Amino acid sequence: MTNKHQIPYKIYLSEEEMPKQWFDLRPDMKELPAPMLHPGTLQPVTAADLAPVFCDELIAQELNTTQRFIDIPEEVQNFYKMYRPSPVVRAYHLEKELGTPAHIYYKFEGSNTSGSHKLNSAVPQVYYAKKQGISSVTTETGAGQWGTALSMACAFFKMGLKVYMVKVSSEQKPYRKAVMETYGATVIPSPSTTTEIGRKILAEFPNTGGSLGCAISEAIEVAVTSDNCRYVLGSVLNHVLLHQSIIGLEAKAALDKYDVYPDVVIGCAGGGSNLGGLIAPYMSEKIKGRSNTRFIAVEPASCPSLTRGRMAYDFGDTGKTTPLMKMYTLGSGFIPSPNHAGGLRYHGMNSVLSKLHEDGYLEAKSYEQTKVFDAATKFARSEGILPAPESAHAIQAAIDEALACKESGEAKTILFGLSGTGYFDMAAYMAYKEGTMTDYVPTDADLEVGFATLPKIG
């Protein structure tokens, strides 16, 4: 009975319409990404190599290249039902503000307490660990969205959790820490005296504010040296993208109900989980030659892995303890400037997205941060939602596409991912408003410092 031409402000799926399977894009790719390598042997990693770090089901998903659809366990579906489906919103008010003939839609993932899409992967990761009889998990967090999501999942499944939070971040964001603790997590500022690597770093640099690389190393050390404990990660890896495919599957199911098909799909990209999840079902159509949709990854100019990085094998962490991944990277030794989109400050990029970019399926662009906050403010005032700085990168790109439509008179359909809210980023909004926010673009020489840390392979 739906009038297909009358698009509501928000399109919700019913619970019955929610996806019951995740979607893995890899089986559809014409050429697969290069395999993860063991850093010692330089041979493709095996499940056994990864077993001390990750739980078994997640390893199977990580190494999968043939199974397109993977069932979402019923317990995970039940958790999803508490905060999903998330709406696809027609940005009528933003369109009007811009005076564009374009139709703008966004998939909003911020309406849960973790404030972002991160919960979509936290829930299955904790569920699978629990099912395997694991009693606790460890992770690192920078901006805090992943740590918060994981705390929520661990509280629900009654699983122990240690979060290594970059020290400077835990001091700047005490409220993020408080949310995680409310959910029962133990939050440890990193570097800490609880691990060997932490003690070593503290001995050498007693006043360090820590880094994501160091926090990862501490979390992994705890996982591999503790009984019945595993490490979990919120982005970059392929099993995370698999879980995040719920974003794209829901978006496509919602838009299909109204015969809407996007001409361009846009997402911000740090490690790639939100973007990879959003584009998955649409990219499948493009690979099969059934659509001409354009896909755009948006990153900060200060950390430009896709736009200025190199496609190379690299470590996932600064400590060089992870397997090697073939990806666009700035080098694991690249130190991103302290901008306000903490979730996008990663030196590398998921290997599937890197391959898609290399093969011409995925465009990439970057913005400086004051421009991103211009977009964030404009969006908040017209669409009501205060976006996360990360998500505002996608907003700016959507606005640019919409203004190009205004120029050309084309009524294109634009879909972007609004991955989260900015309630815990108000210090950044204050800096923007007070004019103390600075932009930073690394020079070629700055990038060379990072590239010099790339491992020499083959």
Next chain:
Amino acid sequence: MTNKHQIPYKIYLSEEEMPKQWFDLRPDMKELPAPMLHPGTLQPVTAADLAPVFCDELIAQELNTTQRFIDIPEEVQNFYKMYRPSPVVRAYHLEKELGTPAHIYYKFEGSNTSGSHKLNSAVPQVYYAKKQGISSVTTETGAGQWGTALSMACAFFKMGLKVYMVKVSSEQKPYRKAVMETYGATVIPSPSTTTEIGRKILAEFPNTGGSLGCAISEAIEVAVTSDNCRYVLGSVLNHVLLHQSIIGLEAKAALDKYDVYPDVVIGCAGGGSNLGGLIAPYMSEKIKGRSNTRFIAVEPASCPSLTRGRMAYDFGDTGKTTPLMKMYTLGSGFIPSPNHAGGLRYHGMNSVLSKLHEDGYLEAKSYEQTKVFDAATKFARSEGILPAPESAHAIQAAIDEALACKESGEAKTILFGLSGTGYFDMAAYMAYKEGTMTDYVPTDADLEVGFATLPKIG
């Protein structure tokens, strides 16, 4: 085609099913609340008395006692569609955690950037002012939810806004201030040098942290002395309850679809806007003798207007500048202790709710704040949403009802209002976790100090 016995986790209405009219309970009441009085003449106030302070349409709604349904303007409906309908959620996970046979539902009003139900009234208030040609509005804010909601509405309708924010609150909650400023509001810590009353108070008490009463006085002074400016208020008044009836109307429409009728309806109550909005359509049925539903108002033990206050004519502000309202009150001179549910720290109570309580339709109970944070934490861990301290009062009452059902074996249906989220209340959660949160219950002697400030009338 709906299976009426299969209740989903979340019940959403479609846009077509959203209420197109608000509902005013007063025409259904067997006896109306006593009229608002002019403090000088002690005669019922007229529209003309209120015209310098409020815009005309809101005055008409305030004084209405005969019209049951009032059309929601299309522009307001369009704004509502950006963040409404809000879901009715079946608290399956909380039920399981409690081991209760009760069926618990909550109406969740926190999934918008203002984080609470306040936006429901901010939107029409700004819309009507705009329509009347008013160019700016003023208000006060304490905890900040109302100021935030109003900032969002003013940004959307491009209306000027000055928010007088209790000084100590603006210092403790710089991020709340930053959100309002992001939406374009001018936020002035109160008392300030921008008003006569502010300057007078500062001269007398140079180090004061301010109070809601003082902020109200400053905001009203600006409204009545500025060209083309009006004052707006986020609770207590009947036109605010009218707008908030959207909560109850949506809740009833959603539950009716599944033939669910609540045995008990629970809401937290400060000025009464959230509770009054939630119960309106159900209370109408009760008044007409068509249901035996119980209604419970929940307030902090530290500010017990319904449970320990007096039904009397009183001023709405500490400055004694407003009309007199017949209500349960602790006296406008009552100074509530600085607890963490800032939205419930008000000396009085909406006059309709007061009358319903006096006439036996509405029960009331109070809780101390550590118990409320026990409930908040339990709820966050099982249902995922981090509640506002205000809303957690309703959660605790719902839990108590559910545990009584466990005792008696009854499968009652409980509906409560989850009026907002606690993202900006993490300092309170930290105090709770660290054990530094204290409870406070005023002695009878403390209350007498407040009662002594009641005006002597008739």
